[in-house]
Amino acid sequence: MINSKTRLIGIIGYPLGHTLSPIMQNKALQEMGLNYIYVPLEVKPVDIKKAIEAIRIYDLMGVNVTIPYKEIVMEHLDELSAEAIACEAVNLIKNEDGRLIGYNTDGKGFVAGLEEADVDVSGQILLLGAGGAARAVGHALATEGVQEMTFLDIDRLKAENLADFIRRKTGVSCYGLEMNRETFALAGKNADIIVNCTPSGMYPEINNSPIDDISMIKKPAVLCDLIYNPLQTKLLAMGRAHGLKIINGVPMLVHQGALTLEILTNLKPPIDIMREVVLHQVR
Numbered sequence: 001m002i003n004s005k006t007r008l009i010g011i012i013g014y015p016l017g018h019t020l021s022p023i024m025q026n027k028a029l030q031e032m033g034l035n036y037i038y039v040p041l042e043v044k045p046v047d048i049k050k051a052i053e054a055i056r057i058y059d060l061m062g063v064n065v066t067i068p069y070k071e072i073v074m075e076h077l078d079e080l081s082a083e084a085i086a087c088e089a090v091n092l093i094k095n096e097d098g099r100l101i102g103y104n105t106d107g108k109g110f111v112a113g114l115e116e117a118d119v120d121v122s123g124q125i126l127l128l129g130a131g132g133a134a135r136a137v138g139h140a141l142a143t144e145g146v147q148e149m150t151f152l153d154i155d156r157l158k159a160e161n162l163a164d165f166i167r168r169k170t171g172v173s174c175y176g177l178e179m180n181r182e183t184f185a186l187a188g189k190n191a192d193i194i195v196n197c198t199p200s201g202m203y204p205e206i207n208n209s210p211i212d213d214i215s216m217i218k219k220p221a222v223l224c225d226l227i228y229n230p231l232q233t234k235l236l237a238m239g240r241a242h243g244l245k246i247i248n249g250v251p252m253l254v255h256q257g258a259l260t261l262e263i264l265t266n267l268k269p270p271i272d273i274m275r276e277v278v279l280h281q282v283r
């Protein structure tokens, strides 16, 4: 029940449209017996500075940050975690008595999902897409001690820049190339873990896939898609038919959310219940 003691957690982004975080996090907070609520707070770009000030004014516990504000919020914060500094992006702001601290739980959330599925985080990694999600996931994988990473993007420069960024930050060998059938075949045949970090195949464009031939991928490689709606993208369906281990975007969504609540409350959230909520929403 909401009363005068209820504390607020938010998510800021624009547009917020179909975010599943409020329903997932409110169920978790309820199960944890905490008098907190989690609300979507859509913010127009012109108001982002004022929205961050409002975290202090309303004494919010914290806010998740999503597209397009993960980078821009950094200049308004008092402190940054090691992951946020390394990724140069923030997906969580914690309010500690008016001091705003930026964190990034996306990459660790992805790695936690791999560990949960007993995937050995090593060897050669192929990431499709070189946007914000690829940066967080790529950085987290690089710090786990993988051997080599290749980024493929339709924009060659973006792929090269991200590869340079991760190489500089972590020392891991990284390559950035334009995405096409030839580069995919070249990098795909040696990859141990392949991660789709593009939105290709996401609802409602469910007949799309970043690539239409994965026959060269060796078994037993692991094929991951950050997309969680649909639960099985066209790419993952191809992977399953080819005999690969497949992982969708649900584990990352759930674990980054669980890490958010852990950072804000210092308590362990009910991961299985959070997963059930997400699966119920997208099934």
Ligand code: NAP
Residues within 6 Å of the ligand: 067, 106, 128, 129, 130, 131, 132, 133, 134, 152, 153, 154, 155, 158, 179, 197, 198, 199, 200, 202, 209, 210, 211, 226, 227, 228, 249, 250, 252, 253, 254, 256
């Ligand atoms: P983003 O910043 O738009 O980056 C996507 C990148 O992929 C862009 O550079 C895009 O190029 C490129 N791209 C698009 N289609 C491609 C293709 N067919 N082949 C190669 N590159 C392609 O998006 P993002 O924020 O990184 O998010 C990417 C995906 O991850 C989204 O589907 C998002 O929902 C998902 N995600 C999931 C979670 C989770 O918790 N499961 C968390 C974060 C993100 P252009 O810009 O030129 O189109």
